[in-house]
Amino acid sequence: MRASSCETLISDPYRAGLALGEGLAGLAPEVVFLFTAVHYAGSTELLEGLYDALGRDDLVVIGNSGDGYYAAGRASDLGAVALGLNSGGKVRWTVACAQGVGANPVAATRSAFAQLSSAMSEEAALVFLAADFRADASQIESVLRDEVDCPVVGGLAADDDRMRTCYIYANRQVLQDAVVLLGMAGAVRFDVSIGNALTPVGRPGLIEEAEGTALYRIDGIGAMDFIERETGKPVLQTDRGVVALTIVDPDRTAQRRLRAIVPDFGRGHGAIGLYGGIEAGKTVQVCLANPSDLMAEVSRIARRVATLDFQPVAGLIVSCTGRKQMLGNDIAREAGILAESFPAGLAIAGYPSFGEIGPLREGEGYTRNLFHNMTYILLLLGA
Template sequence: MRAQSLKWSGAAGWQGLQPARAGSASLILYVAGREALEGGERHRELVAAHPGAMVAGCSTGGQIDDADVVDDGVQALRLDFDATVVRLACERLHGEGESRVCGWRLGMALAAPDLAGVLLIAEGLDVHAGELVSGLRDAVGTQVPIVGGLAGDGPHFRRTLVGAGEMPPQPGLVVAIGFLGSAVRFSHGCSAGWDAFGPLRSITASEGRILRELDGEPALDLYERYLGPEAAGLPGTGLLYPLRIWNAEEPEHDVLRTLLGVDRETRSLIFAADLPVGWRAQLMRGRFGGLADGAAIAAAGAGRHGAARQARGDSAAFIVSCVGRRLMMGQRVEEEVLAARECLPPSMRVLGFYSYGEIAPHPTTGRSELHNQTMTVLTLAEAAG
């Protein structure tokens, strides 16, 4: 495998564009702020410059370029495989109610006995990401890892874009990229690093993603009491205080959920994914060192399987971190990226973005699912012959 970084800026245009090598399976992944992708010019330029290559990308809450976090331009990664088959499937969502069937259709387009892993990039707002992943998992099987994230729109949460193949970036698209064959090394890690505070509670009333009560008390009342003056900024300040939830019968299978909306009339909170009645819950808050440690754990987990150590040619990493982590860390956000980068080989090409949701196998169960407020790291390489 060969990996090459590409960049676009308004001043210099594209740097590093080259035609696809005959006979190679070329994949080009790109990330950028929404404004840079509106109109589709950057996507069409990548497609035109790389005939026969598969091109996919999304809008973000910030781009990860090696060990840096940037907001300008377009960052991209080109991968040429020698012994790996790469397939791209794309579906359009017409509302979050279609999420599960959308995932199943994507999975059926990729399903194969030698499918080693799936990279999933999805619309970031009008989607039920948990159901999307469940549908995809149903089609490809629970043993196939699914890694990726939801497109972002900075801190605005207004409009997210995904582009794939001949379709330029637009709302409502979901793209799944399958890596097939015995040569590919598809390794992953996922971790958070948030600290718990406040007592353990029970979810006593909810409807899907709408949290109505904790311990019989309106959910918004509890958040206002614990956040104090910061509660005036909800839902925005809620990104800094995710909710950890878990089934009491599976205490090690915990996940974080991000607060996305507030219904002040009903005193309810709207989260990124379902919060089942009867599950336990606890508020979380961030600490710079803790989030950086979580990033390092995710990267170390992705490198544990030896993707780079036994590679033929180059290796690459695709990092997806939550926009809430970026907002919490502020000017110190590069600390978590650097912590992850230091756990990866110096020669590895690194591309990533800040997302509205991360997708990866759970570190305990191994089951692929939606996460919030985590860092997810995917490493790709081909085994030496």
């Protein structure tokens, strides 16, 4: 398998797509992962330029808008990045999508997987997922965790941290309110690494009242009061990317999942909002992020993947926009550390997300598919 990546800061959507396609033309990619800033406003001209430059109607495209994008050693708030793969026909790439994910995340996710299964002549070894952030991702997780047997990696699309709109790319379509899947079958090797090194503080508490992505009562007090009790300070808008909740499951200690606080978290007196729901009856613990811990964990991941038993050619990064806010100018190091571990070269692309999806490592394999916040996910692909 061969891979290549390129990026552009051109603001005109058609010219930006053309530039990306010209940058990948020498590879003649079978599939392109496309991650863009939101300022292209969902224009199909971006995709038209990409297809025109590459000159093949059977090109498979998947991706979404993010809070900017990541490339090798670079993070940008504007522009777009594209990563192309050519397996010489040894990998079969299939796209499926379903809309209505906001109103019914479970039904939309099931529908997309049913379409994917119907379109593929064999079972997928791996699925990449992109979804609109205006859905309760914990419900998407319920399908991925309980009904999908292969690893699923990806996340929620984003905008420039305003939580207003986002766009999903599926071949020549620009979609909203959708979940899009890329199934991969055949001679594909992959490795999934997840980093969510936030430090637990205080005592765990039992969720007593919750609805969707809103938490109302924990441990007999308002959810906001619970966080203040355990951290010693009130929750502020500036705590986004700093304070999160981890779901405590003593029977599945390997399945560590974080839920970050939404910036406009006011849902009534004492309530907080999250990027993904946690149902009543679950136990949670407050976690605090530390920039040095986040970077140290990415370094550990980079060292581990440099010794894999296959040769990666491409790296896809889905990293929470909360990490971007916390790390500031150091966010580019997340991609830079990875690139330094592959001196022979590695095509890299990714985006800051409003939620991350992937299985955690467990022994020689993986857990079921899970939804995360404040998390760094690295998917390496090779032959």
